[in-house]
Amino acid sequence: MPELVFFSGTMDCGKSTLALQIAHNRAARGLQSVIFTRDDRAGEGKLSSRLGLVTEAVEATPELDLYHFVVERLSRGGKVDYVLVDEAQFLLTGQIDQLARIVDDLNLDVFAFGITTDFRTRLFPGSQRLIELADRVEALQVEAMCWCGARATHNARTVDGEMVVEGEQVVVGDVGMAAEIVGYEVLCRRHHRRRMTSATAQAGALSPDVLPVTSG
């Protein structure tokens, strides 16, 4: 029975690496996939992992109907055995419905990988729809760690080194945005609530009575 499976986790939990591993293992068995992604760090039409692996992928732009894309490939004689989706949190809710249709109408497995919640601890719409529709939700076993050593369950956004809890839901990291440097860090819930990133914790340890001074 084909399934829609949502592999969920924080950033840095190895989602893309696992997606690439699944693709590799299945290719070794002669199984071919369509890989969708959105806003991968390596650029449009790529699926990459932090460990340096990269493969070609189809950019799931908001205009793309994923179901019709797969139908078209099949009708042109292409071989599609299953579908992989990375950065699934960035998909529109309607595109998640299209994934369910690929499972139900085309009898293909769909493995979607994504972050569940954003830096404000709110569900991404794409992830919410996946939780609603998936046959299975798997929490990834490679767990990310907070700087304190606890399991990292939350994503923090920093702007110029300071943790923020307001702003646009999607801002791709490491990109200068109007001269602001946006970064991300995974934290445990306790330190997400206290807004303590590794940098502020380090500054606090050096001078406990003084707020971290930023220069430049």
Ligand SMILES: [Zn+2]
């Ligand atoms: Zn912590």
